[in-house]
Structures are given as structure tokens and as C-alpha cells.
Amino acid sequence: MSRPTALVLGAGIMGLSAAWGLHRAGFAVRVLDQAPPPNPRGSSVDDHRLIRHAYGAQAGYMRMVDDAYAAWDLLWRDLGEALHVPTGMLALDEARGAWLPASRAALAADGRPHEDLTGAQVAARFPLLDGEGLRDALWMPTGGVLLAGRIVAALARHLAAQGVAIEVARAFEVDAARGALRLADGRTEAADLLVVAAGPWAPRLIPALAARVTPSRQIIVRLMPEDAEAWARMPMLLDLAAEGGFYMVPPVAGTPLKIGDHSFSLEGDPEADPRVASEAEVERMLALARRRLRGLDRMRLLGGAVCFYDVEPDERFVLERLSPRAFVMSGFSGHGFKFGALLGLAVAGAARDAELDASLPLWAAGDIATPPGLLPTVPA
Numbered sequence: 298m299s300r301p302t303a304l305v306l307g308a309g310i311m312g313l314s315a316a317w318g319l320h321r322a323g324f325a326v327r328v329l330d331q332a333p334p335p336n337p338r339g340s341s342v343d344d345h346r347l348i349r350h351a352y353g354a355q356a357g358y359m360r361m362v363d364d365a366y367a368a369w370d371l372l373w374r375d376l377g378e379a380l381h382v383p384t385g386m387l388a389l390d391e392a393r394g395a396w397l398p399a400s401r402a403a404l405a406a407d408g409r410p411h412e413d414l415t416g417a418q419v420a421a422r423f424p425l426l427d428g429e430g431l432r433d434a435l436w437m438p439t440g441g442v443l444l445a446g447r448i449v450a451a452l453a454r455h456l457a458a459q460g461v462a463i464e465v466a467r468a469f470e471v472d473a474a475r476g477a478l479r480l481a482d483g484r485t486e487a488a489d490l491l492v493v494a495a496g497p498w499a500p501r502l503i504p505a506l507a508a509r510v511t512p513s514r515q516i517i518v519r520l521m522p523e524d525a526e527a528w529a530r531m532p533m534l535l536d537l538a539a540e541g542g543f544y545m546v547p548p549v550a551g552t553p554l555k556i557g558d559h560s561f562s563l564e565g566d567p568e569a570d571p572r573v574a575s576e577a578e579v580e581r582m583l584a585l586a587r588r589r590l591r592g593l594d595r596m597r598l599l600g601g602a603v604c605f606y607d608v609e610p611d612e613r614f615v616l617e618r619l620s621p622r623a624f625v626m627s628g629f630s631g632h633g634f635k636f637g638a639l640l641g642l643a644v645a646g647a648a649r650d651a652e653l654d655a656s657l658p659l660w661a662a663g664d665i666a667t668p669p670g671l672l673p674t675v676p677a
């Protein structure tokens with residue numbers, strides 16, 4: 298019997314992970330992207346992404362992080378290398394906002410190890426940080442850095458070695474009912490199953506999505522500290538200041554230190570906008586981080602860049618069937634990468650079992666526990 302066929306649009310972490318999951322589930326898979334992976338204009342670009350259990354009141358995503366780690370472990374097995382650096386997580390707040398207490402309550406309810414710290418304890422334990430003005434702090438032993446660029450490149454190589462074709466082509470229309478894509482070069486490509494994982498471009502291709510998902514231009518700044526080894530031993534950091542906080546990725550595994558902001562711009566055009574940040578945008582980011590990261594101005598500034606999120610108003614992922622022959626993966630709202638491998642396996646599970654159609658969107662939105670049969674059983 299011939300294998301069912303799948304066509305995946307998008308070779309970012311979501312499309313490649315879906316291709317991986319579908320290939321493992323027995324599909325003959327092809328992937329199309331307008332650029333060879335990793336596309337420097339895609340959302341999955343850059344050295345790293347953060348993974349952490351603390352998730353505010355979104356306890357569903359907190360629990361899903363356990364499944365995410367298991368899915369990454371399965372991927373590391375297939376790739377033959379683990380592209381993750383555990384660092385632990387530190388979250389700081391100057392404003393006594395609701396996110397840290399909600400995270401703490403959810404973590405405590407599940408009995409997950411975490412520790413509350415005062416500003417003085419933060420400064421004593423992490424001398425590279427300034428504890429001034431801190432009103433709340435939480436440390437967790439879990440959490441770390443996924444080496445995003447290397448993951449995307451290694452996964453693309455792995456898929457190619459497994460016979461999954463990754464082709465450069467630009468789609469201009471999705472025909473979900475037929476599981477088909479109309480391409481800019483005049484061709485139409487179709488398969489038994491189509492997965493649209495087009496990142497911030499998805500609302501252009503699926504007009505119904507435009508009411509739910511907004512591309513959002515975001516700034517990141519890369520720096521190289523003199524004492525990079527000391528910084529590399531720091532936990533990943535979330536700093537939640539009242540006037541807009543930032544996150545810091547430590548310079549692990551030879552990567553730069555990175556800072557980015559938490560707030561969504563909800564503007565910009567992923568097609569037209571260059572991926573270069575202005576001097577003013579870089580300075581705004583540095584100003585957010587200067588009061589917390591000691592010696593920031595002695596770090597070598599490597600530059601700023603622009604990257605796009607695809608934002609759903611409640612930051613709930615959109616993973617659902619568009620038709621009996623098509624799925625969409627969207628709405629990752631700046632927190633999707635950590636779930637990439639997991640969501641790829643989940644699409645493959647749902648593709649095999651239409652009974653899961655109703656529960657897949659609710660699970661992906663963080664509302665319900667993992668439905669039985671959605672994820673593969675992995676031998677120890």
C-alpha cells in the first residue's frame with residue numbers, strides 16, 4: 298500500500314517539526330518554503346530561544362512544557378545531538394505585577410520546585426545582576442536555552458537525509474479543501490494532507506486568520522560581554538518592569554548574549570520590513586536592560602535586529618484543521634519555539650485520527666490536558 302502524502306508550507310521550526318512528526322507517522326512528506334532553511338527573515342531565526350515552566354496563570358502551557366521537553370528529547374535522539382543548554386530560570390519584578398504570583402501559585406499547585414528570593418538575595422547569588430528596586434523574584438532549576446538556529450539547520454538536514462524533500466517555492470494561495478497550494482511560478486501542488494506553517498505571513502495566505510493573528514515587529518539586541526564565561530553560567534532571565542520589561546538569554550555554547558522586550562509592537566509587515574533595528578530602537582532596549590545587567594555598557598554591541606511574532610490576542614496557539622485535508626499552525630505570540638517539536642508530533646497524531654479534531658485546538662490553546670493518542674508512545 299502506498300504511503301499517504303503530506304505537503305508542508307513553511308520550513309521554520311513549526312513546518313519542519315510537522316514534517317518530522319508526519320514522516321515518523323508514515324507520511325511521504327514534502328516541504329516548500331520561499332527561502333532555504335533557516336530563512337533569516339522567518340520567526341525561527343537567530344541563535345536561541347528560551348524554554349521555561351513559569352507561565353503566569355497559563356497553567357496549561359506550564360504543564361505542556363513537560364511534554365515539550367519529552368518531544369525535544371525524542372528529536373535529539375533522531376538528530377544524534379542535544380541542542381539545549383539547561384540554565385535554570387530567574388524571573389524578577391519591580392512592580393509587584395500579577396504574573397509572578399500567578400506563576401508561583403501554579404507551580405506550587407503542581408509541586409514544582411521553585412524558590413522565592415529578595416532583591417538582596419538576587420544580588421548576592423547573581424553578582425552580575427543589580428538587585429536594586431526588586432520587589433519580587435523567583436528562581437527555578439528548570440528552564441534553559443534551545444539553540445534555535447542550529448536546531449532548524451540540523452532538523453532540515455535530518456529530514457533531507459530521511460528523503461523529505463525541502464524545496465524553494467513561493468505560495469500565493471492556499472486551497473484547503475483540496476489540500477493544495479498555488480505557487481508563484483504557476484504550478485499547483487497538492488497532497489493528501491496540507492499543513493500551513495507560514496509564521497507571520499500566514500494571515501496573508503489564510504484571510505480568515507487575519508482577524509485572529511497579527512504580525513508584530515520585535516527588536517532584539519546582541520552583545521558580547523568581556524567575561525562571557527561568567528555570563529554563560531547565568532540563568533535565563535525574565536525582567537518584568539512596570540514600564541515594559543525585557544528578557545536576557547545568556548551567551549551559552551559560544552553564542553552572544555541577547556536581550557529582547559516583552560511587549561508586542563503589533564505593527565510592521567513581515568514581507569516589506571527590513572530586519573535591521575534603528576539606533577533608537579537598540580538604545581531603547583539597552584535602556585531597559587542597563588539598570589539590571591551590571592557592566593552592560595562595557596559589553597561589545599554586536600547589533601540590533603528585527604524579528605516577527607504572529608500574535609493571537611490571548612497568546613493562545615492556533616492549531617486546527619482548515620478542512621479534512623488541511624491544518625494550520627499559527628498564533629505563536631512570541632512563545633512558540635519551545636513547543637515546536639511537540640506541536641509537530643501533535644499535528645501528525647491529529648492527522649491520523651479525526652476524533653482528535655475537537656480537542657487539538659483546545660489542547661494547543663492550553664485549555665485541556667494532552668488527549669490520549671495525540672502524541673506517540675516513545676520507547677524508553
Ligand SMILES: Cc1cc2nc3c(=O)[nH]c(=O)nc-3n(C[C@H](O)[C@H](O)[C@H](O)COP(=O)(O)OP(=O)(O)OC[C@H]3O[C@@H](n4cnc5c(N)ncnc54)[C@H](O)[C@@H]3O)c2cc1C
Nearest residue numbers: 307309311331339340341347468496604629632633634635
Ligand atoms: C525575537 C524572537 C524571540 C522569541 N523568543 C522565543 C522564546 O524565547 N521562546 C519561545 O518559545 N518562542 C520564542 N519566539 C517565538 C518563536 O520563535 C516562534 O513562535 C516560532 O519560531 C514560529 O515558527 P514558525 O515556523 O511558525 O514561523 P517561521 O519561522 O517564520 O517559519 C515560517 C516559514 O514560512 C515561510 N513562508 C511564509 N509564507 C510563505 C509563502 N507564501 N511561500 C513560501 N514560504 C512561505 C517563510 O519563509 C518561513 O520560513 C520568539 C520569536 C522571536 C521573533
